[in-house]
Amino acid sequence: MRDDIKDTLLELVSGFKGIPNGAYNIRLNSQLDSRVSTENIKIESKKDKSGIDIYVKPGSKTEQVFIPALITHEGVHDLVYNDFFIGDDAEVTIIAGCGVHNCGDEGSEHNGIHRFFVGKNAKVKYLEKHIGTGDGNGKRIINPETVVEADENSYVEMESTQIKGVDSTIRKTKARLKAGATFVVKEKIMTHGEQYAETHFDVDLDGEDSSVTLSSRSVAKDHSRQKFISIINGNNRCMGHSECDSIIMDEGVVVAVPEISAYHVDASLIHEAAIGKIAGEQIIKLMTLGLTEEEAEQQIINGFLK
């Protein structure tokens, strides 16, 4: 294993060089690489299976925890269970992410199951980035599963990004919200070549005045395929909004399957979906500013996924 591959992946998924500031747990090729707990954030290995439990002390503020998982060679099949216990009134930013580097012929795979138990009035920001690198024929596969149990008046924001490099991904996100809880998801995906990406959202708005906003922006290039499935159940007086906005290029395919169900008369649910190629007039406008057609396209995509 080369350290420079690890460092590069770490920087790509977490945005830091060297040692992060705050609590962290770095997982490397299915093993613990390094770990630091802090006064307010305690990280422990699970006793019965692979993974960690992360405890954030009630009332702690402006805390950060990094939990990247890295795979640096072929033939790794990683399965990890990480549980987060966020105390009441705590405020924390969790930076997760997975990088798979594969130069070999055999596939490498990371399956991460993250469960969040978010206490009353707590605020959680969860950032997740998926990266695939290396030029081998082996597939780079990442399948994340996220479960959120949001207690009263808590706020959970999740940002997930997957830009190229990952051959196959099936992402599942389930959330159950109590009264006054808010769940915001921003997802960005770009697929190319023969890649496949599928995302499922399944949200139960159980509590009064709970709300969810799911927004997905994606670009499907070459022969890649994407599927977006969102299910929102309004079981009380609540607000739900899901939005899927996709650009298709070349032979790219995007399927959007929205499902919104109102089981309460005061549930207010909206779904918006738009799929289409880049508008010709957008390219022309940027060409009149001196960009070539390719540069214009790149600029439009960069903005769209920013």
Place this chain on the structure above:
Amino acid sequence: MLELKNISYTVEGEKEIINDISLTIDDKKFIVITGPNGSGKSTLAKIIAGILTPTSGRIYLDGQDITDWSITERAKAGISFAFQQPVRFKGVTVKDLLNLASGGALDDVCACEYLSQVGLCARDYIDREVDASLSGGELKRIEIAMIMARKTKLSVFDEPEAGIDLWSFKNLIEVFETMHNEIQGSIVIISHQERILNIADEIIVVSGGLISARGSKEEILPKLMEEAEVDRAECKYQRGGVVAHA
């Protein structure tokens, strides 16, 4: 200097939109092209920018034949074009567009200066996305600011006044005058507005795909106003009688 020689444009199976137009736009000139709706003015502007290719005829920029040049090549050679209906972009900010227009990273002071000149509070707009959250009038002003940032030898505006009612005409005219003085390039504006016609060095009237008149504003403007009076009178007459019986 821009020269159009015997330019025609026909859409297959339809009538001729531009019919053998020849004209020269000298350096540093301020020219307004006017004429009735559907007369071919916008088509002419798009032919200059390279968005449409003429069916026949040639275009020369400073003596060089640019007829077969792409939009990008013309933009790089110094032609700017402000759309009549500006385009929206999801995720692209006002600052991104100004940077692209200026051909490099503009410092904040410069970017803000352009926005202030078109009557937009720079602080509120610089990081805004150029998407559906902006009104048509705001987009028009950003479109003009982009042309200012480009500083090219030829700037073509397609009906810049449309949709900016809330911003005073006086400011719009000042923008064109400042641009003309500072950049020392040629400005071509397609417009119906008397107050814009009034600041032109020269007015070109396009009608039915042809140039029907060309001259100084002193020569052309009185005639145009006279025709407009006749139109208005006919309109009144029609409202009073003929149309009601028809």
